[in-house]
Amino acid sequence: MEIPRSHPRYKSLMQRHLVEEGVEKGIVTPTGLVAQGRGECFDYLLGERTIESAEKAEKKAAEMLLEAEGAVISVNGNVTALCADAVVELAKAVEANIEVNLFYWSDDRAKRIGEVLKAKGAKEVFGLDEESKEDIPGLDSARGRVDKRGIGRADVVLVALEDGDRTEALVKNGKKVIAIDLNPLSRTPRKATVSIIDNVTRALPNIIKFAKEGAVADGFDNQENLKEALKEIKVRLDELSH
């Protein structure tokens, strides 16, 4: 497949291509492709750029990750397919652990995701060992699986493209949750401590940059911030329809 760099939707098409490759590599499920499509739609509505409110949330996220006692970056197949490099770089920049977390658990897929991340330089990838497995209260065991060395003892967890139930359970269990999600209306950003309404491929490099600058966020109100994202989408719908 060849996409000319001059194509107006080059980045979006390249991302789709990476997720499709992820299916071939056995790290993304068919449902992950549907999720990518939903993301494309919301990213289009955001103008495929980091809006101001997202940048604020990214700065806040960098601060929280730097201040954490034990931070974990929770990854799934789509995140790994889209930006394994940035996951590994962020983990190093803020001294966080990386943990695999799948909506539909599969030992084989989790193992492949771990291999991709290690090939990109991750020292260790949690979530793969049966012996370290424990359950978060409030979810059935397939969905509540965490690693007791990772999310189990973490105070700050960064999730990307995560579902609402799991985000809610993490918050109820005392974790501060940073959620990266393109849909400001979905339950995940509504339940998270800090919600970044941005494409994960733009959000992670921004968080890395802020972390390297030793980010200190100004006042931050997550609900206000989510409203700003919605306002941006409405402004963009107006622009697009004229």
Added chain:
Amino acid sequence: MEIPRSHPRYKSLMQRHLVEEGVEKGIVTPTGLVAQGRGECFDYLLGERTIESAEKAEKKAAEMLLEAEGAVISVNGNVTALCADAVVELAKAVEANIEVNLFYWSDDRAKRIGEVLKAKGAKEVFGLDEESKEDIPGLDSARGRVDKRGIGRADVVLVALEDGDRTEALVKNGKKVIAIDLNPLSRTPRKATVSIIDNVTRALPNIIKFAKEGAVADGFDNQENLKEALKEIKVRLDELSH
């Protein structure tokens, strides 16, 4: 996979399941799954219901199909996976032909789509024979492929989940094009003669109903109608964000 009927997003999840099954059957490409995801997003923004402006367009479409000299329903893998029954029923109700039309042409996939439609009762499915193939001017040959017995001589073409370039080329070649598409901002509905901003699984049964009633549409302005759809999305964003 089991989805309880009581699930608030039962219909949407069932549709996703049908498209995923379509991949297994070899009638949908991975990119078709991404398209399904984009559709889910816009359908969510429409409230997963037929809005009033869409119903008007569906009535107009039924009238055009009934009045056509030669109508064709153009189908791809996603449409076939989602609602092959309704395609066949509509073709009978308005005496239209069915033609397979793929973004990425594959003889094997086209053949399988034809088989699914025939199993649902389609008498004939155009677009599969090499001998009847011709090109619509204005598109490269892979994208411009039509059947000379079908779209080649049709005056009215119904397309669903079609791309903008092809829609534009059909209109430029004198066809009246009815487009079913969930995204009111995409080029397809902007280029079509009558644009139905609705889920194809709701739109086709509505068109069938109107056709059976011998639909006579009132005045119809496509650009006005598209504006109405956008307005509905903005109202819904307001509702969802409060």
